Amino acid sequence: MSLELCILASGSAGNAAVVRSPGGVMLVDAGIGPRSLSERLEGTGVDLTDIKALCLTHLDGDHFSPRWSSTLLRLNIPVHCHVNKVAGLALSCPELVPLIRSFDSAPFSPIDGLTCNPIHFAHDTLGSHGFVIDGFSYRIGYATDLGHVPRYLFDRFRDLDCIALEANYDPQMQANSGRPWFLKRRIMGGRGHLSNPQAFSAIRTILDSARRLPDHIVLLHRSRECNCPDLLRTLFSGDGRIAPRLTLAEQHDRSPWLGRKNRAPIAGEQLTLAF
Secondary structure, rough: OOOOOEEEEEEOOOEEEEEEEOOOOEEEEEEEOOOOOOOHHOOOOOOOOHEEEOOOOOOOOEEEEEEHHHHHHHHHOOOEEEHHHHHHHHHHOHHHHHHHEEEEEOOEOOOOEEEEEEEEEEEOOOOOEEEEEEEEOOEEEOOOOOOOOHHHHHOOOOOOOOEEOOEEOOOOOOHHHOOOHHHHHHHHHHOOOEEEEEEHHHHHHHHHHOOOOOOOOEEEEEOOOOHHHHHHHHOOOOOOHHHEEEEEEEOOOOOOOOOOOOOOOOOOOOOOOOO
């Protein structure tokens, strides 16, 4: 067994994913409550008591809910967050201080055999962090809530086995929405969220220089108001390397376990387009 990723919830109403490995289970974000998350885990072979660590991308309410405090304490689950988020987490949930583990730009190991390599993104005031999760001969890239794609992401996400990247909104739907201008400006202004075309361009750039293709490409954090699955499928079907590997993460339904497949073809090999 190598690493496997399951997206339990993805969107503005709450985000959570689990990474399963021979060394244990890690939770990435906890934006839905413990009861809802436990229900999403039913049938996966994992339950709350299997979780050995929680890694937070940032502290927005759709990525971490204070409702988790009692569960984290009861199960003694360490909470890993960036050093610039520690004060905010301690202020909102002082009872969690004994469980807080800070990371900076250096790799850290939340559970045995697993290494998380943090990646900083521009998002609102304090930013957010993605991860390259490495262990047991499998590598997963996880990036959400990034206002733009920094050039260093192309190198960090090259030659991974699984790429999970935000594709939050369609620019035309966003512009034509009834949202107030200040919210549109926040989302589209370079420190908010990634648009469909930005995500598509980023993934194509990553694949163009890759020595091999990933097993899975997952699109995260789709807006309910300003995006839709058909738009994403139409856009991403424009690249035959992406479409057969594509998974759209959902707000109310979990993904299947996403793990090792037969080794992907090398970049440039022709693939059959399918969903």
